[in-house]
Amino acid sequence: MRRSHLIVTLEETTLINAPIDRCFDLARSVEVHLAGNIHFGEQAVPIGGVTSGLIDLGEQVTWRARHLGIRQNLTSAITAMDRPAYFQDTMLRGAFRFMQHDHYFRFDEDGQTEMKDIFRFAAPIPILGRIAEVLLLRRYMQALLHERNVVLRRIAESNDWQRYLSATEQ
Template sequence: MIRFEKTTVIDAPIERCFDLARSVDVHLVANVHSGEQALAVGGITSGLTGLGQQVTWRAKHFGFWHDLTSEVTLLEPPFHLQVTMIKGIFRSMQADHIFRVLPTGATEMKDIYAIAAPLPILGPTAEFLFLRRYMLALVRERNAVIKRIAESAEWPHYLTAVETKRKDVLQ
């Protein structure tokens, strides 16, 4: 099993960063290179994921198409989001996304991943040779997209419906 952490500092409010991190649409933008899609097979295909919601992703990695179904298994807005693979190529995969406000007002987003490759005998070799590096590159790319969107005027495109719902609840 591999474990790794990636910390990204984003000059935007914590709520915006948290919501962008759970946006299916932002995830798709961040993984455009792999032809990633969200499939309509019992889960959501756009918008923000909520507790217990599932998304089935289809993407091309290492020259092959893979389907992976993930579920939001912990949701503590705007501080903690946990996503767990419930079906897919890995023996297991869990990602914790933890947010905190820095003294500067920026948001720190810390991603903690635990991934076990398939095939008990070959898996540890694959983890050592390339899986950690490959997955860390995907996370870096995802975080760069979240940071770019959160710090730009683009973010309302992804969160306008969410902001409208929040205002309605507060009134």
């Protein structure tokens, strides 16, 4: 990654009234990811990676969805993990020049899990990409991240989490 490419950093912090292990595992669930992106027609496709369950260190998943009117594939892998405090997914192939998502989890004194996302990306086309980033991509990606976290929080705080995790994964 050359320094001449603008890397955008987005942050989102979500407080969840649920145990840290549950939140950590739900954040790695392919099905929860899909539930948080349902209106984009997103699916996990069988292209040399997992398509269901919890994605683990070293595993890949390829997502297919329509974003900004364009159908695209994005393959990412879990490139770092320290359960239940942290994991990182990194784009291996896709429309962006660079994309990396750090997920941090901390259980606080009030009995809540703080889930903090640090999401970094670089637009696909250097010059036009910078214009698109300023006008569109930053807001679009922040909205996607927020929407995903709202769905994850709803699932974690209700009994719905049991549909996604077995009792031993909780």
